[in-house]
Amino acid sequence: MDKRFISRGLDRCSTPRFLLWVAPWFALLAFGVYAAGLCLVKGLNQTNMDNRFAFGLWIFLDLTVIALGAGAFFTGFLLYILKLKELRAVINSAVVIGLVCYSGAVAVLMVDVGQPLRAWFTFWYPNVHSMLTEVTFCITCYLTVLAIEYLPILLKNRKLREVPGFLVFEFELHKLVYVFAGVGTFLSFFHQGSLGGLYGVLRGRPFAFREGFLVWPSTFFLFIISAAAVGPSFIVLTTWLVEKITKKSLVRPQVFHLLGRISGLLLSVYVLAKTVDTLIWINRTSPGRGFAASQYYEWKPFGTWILFAEIVVFGLVPALILLAPRFRARRAWLVSAAALACAGVALNRFVQTVQTLALPTLSFDKFLSYTPSWQEVGTFLAVVAYGVLVYSFSFRYLVLFPEERELKRETRVEEPEPVLAGRF
Amino acid sequence: MTRYGMTIDVDRCTGCGACMVACAVENNIPPAHEGATDRTGLTWIRVFKVGQAFVPMLCQQCGEETPCVGVCPQKAVEVDPATGIVGQMPERCLGCRYCMAACPYHARYFNWHDPAWPPGMEKTLNPDVAPRMRGVVEKCNFCHGRWHAAKQQAVAEGRDPAHVEYTPACVEACPTKAIRFGDLATLPKPPGSVRLLESLGTEPKIYYRSSKVDLRAGKEPSRG
Amino acid sequence: MAKLIFLGAFYTVLVVVAATLLNALWRSIRDLRRGKTEHIRWHSDFHDLPAGDRACRHVLTGEFQHRECPNAFDCRGCQTHQHWVVEHPPREVPEPEEEIFGMSFPLNRFYHRGHTWARPETDGTLTIGLDDLGRRLLGTPDSIDLPQPGDRIEANGTAFRVRKREADVRVLSPVDGEVVETGAPDRDYLLRVKPIGGRFDLRHLLSGWEVRPWLLREMERLQLALSMEGAGATLADGGVPVSDISASYPKADWDAVCGEIFLQP
Numbered sequence: 022m023d024k025r026f027i028s029r030g031l032d033r034c035s036t037p038r039f040l041l042w043v044a045p046w047f048a049l050l051a052f053g054v055y056a057a058g059l060c061l062v063k064g065l066n067q068t069n070m071d072n073r074f075a076f077g078l079w080i081f082l083d084l085t086v087i088a089l090g091a092g093a094f095f096t097g098f099l100l101y102i103l104k105l106k107e108l109r110a111v112i113n114s115a116v117v118i119g120l121v122c123y124s125g126a127v128a129v130l131m132v133d134v135g136q137p138l139r140a141w142f143t144f145w146y147p148n149v150h151s152m153l154t155e156v157t158f159c160i161t162c163y164l165t166v167l168a169i170e171y172l173p174i175l176l177k178n179r180k181l182r183e184v185p186g187f188l189v190f191e192f193e194l195h196k197l198v199y200v201f202a203g204v205g206t207f208l209s210f211f212h213q214g215s216l217g218g219l220y221g222v223l224r225g226r227p228f229a230f231r232e233g234f235l236v237w238p239s240t241f242f243l244f245i246i247s248a249a250a251v252g253p254s255f256i257v258l259t260t261w262l263v264e265k266i267t268k269k270s271l272v273r274p275q276v277f278h279l280l281g282r283i284s285g286l287l288l289s290v291y292v293l294a295k296t297v298d299t300l301i302w303i304n305r306t307s308p309g310r311g312f313a314a315s316q317y318y319e320w321k322p323f324g325t326w327i328l329f330a331e332i333v334v335f336g337l338v339p340a341l342i343l344l345a346p347r348f349r350a351r352r353a354w355l356v357s358a359a360a361l362a363c364a365g366v367a368l369n370r371f372v373q374t375v376q377t378l379a380l381p382t383l384s385f386d387k388f389l390s391y392t393p394s395w396q397e398v399g400t401f402l403a404v405v406a407y408g409v410l411v412y413s414f415s416f417r418y419l420v421l422f423p424e425e426r427e428l429k430r431e432t433r434v435e436e437p438e439p440v441l442a443g444r445f
Numbered sequence: 446m447t448r449y450g451m452t453i454d455v456d457r458c459t460g461c462g463a464c465m466v467a468c469a470v471e472n473n474i475p476p477a478h479e480g481a482t483d484r485t486g487l488t489w490i491r492v493f494k495v496g497q498a499f500v501p502m503l504c505q506q507c508g509e510e511t512p513c514v515g516v517c518p519q520k521a522v523e524v525d526p527a528t529g530i531v532g533q534m535p536e537r538c539l540g541c542r543y544c545m546a547a548c549p550y551h552a553r554y555f556n557w558h559d560p561a562w563p564p565g566m567e568k569t570l571n572p573d574v575a576p577r578m579r580g581v582v583e584k585c586n587f588c589h590g591r592w593h594a595a596k597q598q599a600v601a602e603g604r605d606p607a608h609v610e611y612t613p614a615c616v617e618a619c620p621t622k623a624i625r626f627g628d629l630a631t632l633p634k635p636p637g638s639v640r641l642l643e644s645l646g647t648e649p650k651i652y653y654r655s656s657k658v659d660l661r662a663g664k665e666p667s668r669g
Numbered sequence: 670m671a672k673l674i675f676l677g678a679f680y681t682v683l684v685v686v687a688a689t690l691l692n693a694l695w696r697s698i699r700d701l702r703r704g705k706t707e708h709i710r711w712h713s714d715f716h717d718l719p720a721g722d723r724a725c726r727h728v729l730t731g732e733f734q735h736r737e738c739p740n741a742f743d744c745r746g747c748q749t750h751q752h753w754v755v756e757h758p759p760r761e762v763p764e765p766e767e768e769i770f771g772m773s774f775p776l777n778r779f780y781h782r783g784h785t786w787a788r789p790e791t792d793g794t795l796t797i798g799l800d801d802l803g804r805r806l807l808g809t810p811d812s813i814d815l816p817q818p819g820d821r822i823e824a825n826g827t828a829f830r831v832r833k834r835e836a837d838v839r840v841l842s843p844v845d846g847e848v849v850e851t852g853a854p855d856r857d858y859l860l861r862v863k864p865i866g867g868r869f870d871l872r873h874l875l876s877g878w879e880v881r882p883w884l885l886r887e888m889e890r891l892q893l894a895l896s897m898e899g900a901g902a903t904l905a906d907g908g909v910p911v912s913d914i915s916a917s918y919p920k921a922d923w924d925a926v927c928g929e930i931f932l933q934p
Contacts, residue, residue, distance in 0.1 A: 196693075381662075
């Protein structure tokens with residue numbers, strides 16, 4: 022079996038059982054790759070996107086997934102720059118999640134563009150005024166940084182470590198990890214922001230357009246804050262999920278509480294900033310462009326409920342739950358709040374991408390709707406499958422949760438010996 | 446250099462669609478693929494029915510803070526500072542469609558399919574206009590090919606190439622002369638002409654006039 | 670201008686990332702050339718040990734309350750240890766104890782926390798072997814990879830590699846030295862080493878009265894490891910460990926148990 026590749030002292034399920042777990046994900050991956058392949062070979066007519074819905078499911082999910090993957094840079098920043106030592110317990114898992122999120126997003130982007138082989142044009146003829154150029158540069162650089170941060174985790178595998186070169190390289194790389202954490206933070210700040218800037222600069226779409234600071238619209242800053250807020254929540258969510266699936270205790274409760282508190286704090290800042298921004302937009306920005314904000318919400322599927330849901334139900338509510346120590350201490354409340362926060366960010370990205378395009382601009386425009394085709398859904402399912410597979414293999418053969426071993430010691434010892442009481 | 450503009454008298458438009466056909470012929474627009482829908486077709490100029498009126502819509506050649514120019518990550522879109530025409534380079538286009546999201550006039554079209562002409566039809570292609578490939582964006586460019594031809598003619602005849610007159614295909618084809626084209630400075634603009642979405646500050650070069658339908662979305666700019 | 674700032678920022682980032690990566694690569698090559706692999710292996714392993722297992726030797730003996738070893742168990746360079754030893758000379762045990770918890774720990778040996786011992790010989794060499802607890806844990810090993818005469822071993826580096834059932838551990842060397850002889854099955858030592866340049870430095874090893882408190886702690890750790898690795902709850906009943914402990918716990922993850930005791934995370 023593959024026990025030689027598994028770290029000492031960690032319990033992992035048997036090899037056949039593991040294969041049983043990965044098999045369906047491989048199948049899903051194969052299906053998704055086929056769907057993506059169709060789009061690459063036959064063209065983007067395989068999707069349901071059209072000239073009015075130039076961006077669809079893929080862009081919405083890309084933005085969501087990148088926001089959720091922000092946990093990687095933010096945890097790195099908190100641990101290596103601000104020295105919050107407890108987060109050592111989740112940094113490896115966060116890096117893997119970040120790597121999966123970003124590489125998946127980039128893969129989908131390569132399918133989404135009409136001419137993927139021309140991707141290098143952005144680097145050769147960069148338009149420095151375009152937010153998308155900024156996104157392209159930053160995300161490419163950051164993906165490289167994430168891959169470099171994954172390398173030490175990979176090289177610490179029990180068998181790989183036997184190779185002296187790998188052992189030594191991992192050691193030297195880890196000594197310099199703070200450099201990568203710093204660079205990662207810098208890059209993430211800009212690309213999370215630019216993804217928001219993508220929509221905030223659209224003068225032609227008054228629904229999305231925002232004023233801001235210098236060249237950066239307010240959405241630039243809102244996206245950064247929301248990504249930083251939801252990163253820790255996503256880590257909470259994924260860690261809890263992995264604990265549930267593997268039936269193991271992987272991090273101490275204090276780590277969950279810390280992540281929840283950080284997320285709650287930033288989420289509150291975000292809700293406040295978003296509220297202010299929305300009020301400015303409703304009262305000044307949009308009317309200044311000649312469009313009363315109320316008219317956007319006249320279209321039935323996107324009524325004001327969506328604004329309320331985004332800011333209150335999926336913003337303020339999880340923020341308050343995460344800030345309250347009593348709620349934060351209860352796992353069910355913590356995880357639910359984290360899930361709500363993640364859903365809120367997804368909703369925000371949806372509003373920015375899909376709702377913006379659905380709304381009319383010309384006086385004779387109609388309100389439009391769009392349903393993704395199975396090829397689009399399939400392509401994204403491939404990313405999900407890819408993520409689960411990479412994470413599963415990483416969890417099995419690498420140490421993603423350094424506290425697992427100590428927690429195993431504590432939970433085993435605490436198990437009381439069953440005492441046979443007298444039978445009545 | 447002449448800055449070109451257009452006026453469209455919506456009252457005169459009969460909705461015949463001759464402009465659409467002429468544009469497609471002039472600019473080598475491929476025939477629609479099987480499975481193409483109303484929203485995936487390539488119609489650089491397109492006539493909409495708005496109430497009782499017909500409104501031809503095409504690229505407005507925005508002059509100020511052109512929405513599509515700033516957003517292209519590879520500078521595949523440029524505003525010619527002289528003529529004011531917004532040019533698109535299909536060879537550089539990545540197909541990211543950001544410009545399509547940016548355009549409020551929905552004047553940009555994407556090649557969702559591989560352009561293909563039935564056998565024999567390639568003889569009808571216009572040699573002065575490059576056909577585009579799959580996965581890139583295209584749009585009206587005020588028949589740039591005809592402008593180039595007019596300039597060459599002017600040089601051959603010893604006239605000033607900076608000030609030439611030419612006629613785009615749609616203008617030529619329109620039976621009621623609803624669409625007129627020329628020097629933006631001297632082109633007569635019928636009374637009551639408006640530009641679409643003026644409040645966004647895009648400074649389009651096409652003036653619309655209609656007594657039957659109000660084409661303004663949003664308010665007039667407060668500066669007047 | 671904007672283009673300059675933008676591209677300047679990116680190329681700076683790329684240069685920083687590339688430079689850092691290359692720096693790590695260059696340092697690694699240098700480390701390999703200088704033979705620092707074992708040194709790095711131990712430091713990396715030490716870093717991964719649980720905090721409780723990194724306790725200073727003076728905590729084991731009760732002299733300090735709380736102290737995590739900052740030197741990866743290399744007391745030879747430790748100022749705190751040197752000062753302490755000068756001010757508090759090791760006290761003599763009234764009666765020499767050769768047997769602790771039923772196991773044999775001869776007084777003429779120096780003990781490494783990884784359960785090897787070093788015995789200075791009259792000819793200036795040192796013999797090295799596995800201590801009694803280590804021997805009982807491994808019983809009759811399935812295989813043992815000893816270094817060859819001429820090979821160098823370093824303190825806290827790998828002395829030899831042992832396999833037993835699913836366990837595969839690198840046993841740590843107590844001293845720096847060059848191997849002159851490997852032990853035979855009938856001898857009580859596994860290796861004989863000679864010093865590299867001068868004399869042996871044994872300050873980092875435990876001896877005399879320090880051994881008992883250390884062993885007490887190790888027995889607790891063994892119990893913990895056994896119960897953790899599926900041996901079922903065990904009770905400290907004061908009994909003596911059997912000569913082949915692994916035979917008594919066929920279901921336990923022997924690799925993990927040995928890893929705990931031989932300081933291999």
